[in-house]
Amino acid sequence: MAATATASAFASPILTRPIRTSGEALPAIGLGSWITFNVGDDIAARESCTAVMRAFFAAGGRMIDSSPMYGSSQEVIGYGIKKAGNAQRLFSTTKIWISGGSNGPAQIEESRRLWGVPKFDLLQVHNLLSWEEHLPTLFAMKSQGTLRYVGITTSHGRRHDELERIMRSQPIDFIQVTYNVASREVESRILPLAAERKIAVIINRPFEGGDLIAATQGRPLPAFAAELGAKSWAQLMLKFIVSHPAVTCPIPATTRIDHAQENLAAAHMPLPDRAMRARIVAAVGA
């Protein structure tokens, strides 16, 4: 099942997408850490997470996403950055998740300490929590050069009206939303608006929290998957997401090296066109 992907194993280079406010290119697949990296003090599990990170970087990945909400995930990422040995191109992405603007700076500093990075590439307001108070802090950090990009997140298709208002009124660089073959609400308003406002888009829950993988388990891949170079349902679903022109990168989470490689392998040409995307949705049956 696993594609033994390394950065050099493909005829085509890993696909990248520009961050529209700067033009910086990001690989079209990132790495999430919800649940999978929350392993606490378990050294064996931390080593497994490090191995996943090492494989992710080796296959050309850059963005790792986390949050203070994810238990020990940030600490485990920090452990992995130190030990992986190939994290030089890391694009560090985390969130601010605390009520009250005055509490934000202390939480950001604690996150930075856990990651062990000099500064974050991207900080996002998690689930719009106290966004009115946190965004000024993040914009100030960006203007001072202690942060590169500012974003805001939501998930499960919730609070899109409020998200849309923020996208229209605030100079944010990124949004993070849920999008997959089964949850496509963002196609109608959020993704077109992101393209219009030049906002980069991170996609969470690319497999609907694992439900889509479970639903397709054991089912044969459709014949057209070969035309896309997809060797698994996961790759087919990731190619569906990556092929949307407004999407910057999905951030699938995994505890397995082979799955990390398989996910990264989906960020190579060819990608599905509009007709093929419809066939993927139909094939998954979402």
Added chain:
Amino acid sequence: MSEWWTYSLRDFLLFSPRTYYRLFELYNEAIWPAHVAAVALGLASLFLIRRGDGRAIAAIFAALWLWIAVAFHLERYATINWAATCFAAAFALQGALLLWTGVGRAALPIRLDFVGRAGFALFLFALVVQPAIGALLRNWRQVELFGLAPDPTALATLGALVMAERIHWHLLVVPLLWCVISGLTLIAMEASDAFVALALAALALLLAAWKTVAATRDAR
């Protein structure tokens, strides 16, 4: 979290089942040979129940709740669940309440009437059967023992409290709430023994209500 009621139970789960049960494995490794002391305290509790010594039982249970607050919730569970600091505070509160009510006021004399005997059965279940279920379903290294792990300790406490001559409802709150929280966590993880703590907590609640109603009726 706004609109929290629209999320599924699984959306609140911060960790994988593998991480959760590894937590018990690492905890058991770290605290060995505390298991010997826990088993000894369990057996001592049986002896004390036979003697009707509610004060000594309350002292033992108070110590165990305080131990779990620190050694399990603060030291272990908090590494994967930020809510565990709240659980630690609740367990410490329960320990303090047991000391105040059961030791300070000596208000928990044992009475093995029908409800009391049912409570004793619940206590025995938490002491022997519940840890065995977990060990058989998973791995004996991940066993959750009375006195060391929260679930069997909460159930054993509920059993002991319905054995008391009078139901002290303020002592039931934390164990019942814990059984609900733990049960929902296990349901979210799709654990096959998820309903054990929930069902037995409901039974303890029924027994406590029955005893309270009977006592009120007798007092008239």
